[in-house]
Amino acid sequence: MQDLSAIKKAVKRARTALIVSHIDPDGDSIGSMIALFIILSRLGLKVSLYSQDGVPRIYNFLPDVSEVKNKVPPREHFDLLFAVDSSDIKRLGDKIVIKQIAKTIINIDHHLDNTNYGDINYVQRCSSTAEIIYKLAKFLKVPIDRSIAQNLYVALITDTGNYRYENTSAETFSMAAELLRAGVDTHDITTRIYDTKSITSIRIQAAALGDLETTSDRKCAFATVTLDMMERFHAKGEDLVGLVDQIRSIDGVEVAILFRQEGDKVKVNFRSKDRINVSEIAKGFGGGGHVRAAGAIIAGDLSSAKNKVVSEVEKYLKASKYLV
Ligand SMILES: [Mn+2]
Known part of the structure; x- marks a missing residue:
């Protein structure tokens, strides 16, 4: 079921959403979740972000990164739960029971071995979850501003090894071009990601x-x-x-x-x-x-x-x- 309109419908009906990254999160998981947070917030939803293992230090410069929490408020219930970049429900961690904290689970991923554990599953072969979030932003008619672009850019380069892996496609570069037009400073970001080590x-x-x-x-x-x-x-x-x-x-x-x-x-x-x-x-x-x-x-x-x-x-x- 490769249909963004199912996601659009669910988003239109919802007021609250929780976005969950996978455990041991990478740049794609973190960047995609924050970009989606900004997109859904623009549409008027109240959005929370959850990453069981927090955020690796290297991504601390991302816009709105402070929204990512490693705890979910107790007894909180959400209309939607977005799982991003997680092929399996177990990858979301063992501290939350996703079916209990949200009405509808939306699973967005690019791993082809995804187990389709959502109520809505959008699993597509492409370089990164970021490519799907980018498509979704366009479909929902949310303009890509600089803070969305920076998050998506980091997600894109980390999953393609800075455009070295074979998952890099012409679409990847088109998307990168638009992110640069939206204000991404590629030198600054690649220095932070690839040339900054403890x-x-x-x-x-x-x-x-x-x-x-x-x-x-x-x-x-x-x-x-x-x-x-x-x-x-x-x-x-x-x-x-x-x-x-x-x-x-x-x-x-x-x-x-x-x-x-x-x-x-x-x-x-x-x-x-x-x-x-x-x-x-x-x-x-x-x-x-x-x-x-x-x-x-x-x-x-x-x-x-x-x-x-x-x-x-x-x-x-x-x-x-x-x-x-
Ligand atoms: Mn990924």
Whole structure:
């Protein structure tokens, strides 16, 4: 059901809305949710924003970012709940029961493995959720002002790797052009997103890369971040952003993996270069994502998670389960 008019109808009837990002939010999730907040506010709705894991520091400069809360007022009930950029209901976190706090769930996403958990589902193949929010703004006839544009721009560049990934299309560039016309300063934003790192981030990533492991054929390379390392460097999850992409950039590496210990679980981040569909591998471990970027959370200790995952990746590499 790919129909923006269903969303328009629901918006017209509603007075209140809650927008929810996914856990461990990225730029697309945060930028899209704030842009949607501004759009719906312009239409007269009273809108709240919820992100269970808050907002990574790097996005603190975004217009209206202070509207994003990591708590929902108790007993509050909303006409609409928008889930943005979340392929699965579980990605919205375990602290809210979405069907209890809103009448109508609207699921807006660009992950093709989306489980269609909404009452209205708008799932479309495109670079980012931002592209869909941009379309929705046009459909609702809300002009793209500078604050909407800045939020959408950050969402767009973070999900396309600053227009490097193959999800970048002609539409992506048309949209970017219009966002620039609306007042986005691309140099300022890309400097904030790509050229601003904490010293903690550099140090913990150096430590993880220093102990980088590979399979014997070197087609798979993987790094590990333990709880002990996180404590030693006083690091947060966001200090690890970009690490797995660096590993993928190694010549000859097809699959890059980051293993991160979290309590009694292990968070696994996958990247692939050309030929392996890592979302399929992640799904085998209860996770999901995109063809070249995916993730999963595995219960148990680090070494058994690593063994299981790396041997599964080796199977894929050996079986030539390659993409075309
Ligand atoms: Mn996204």
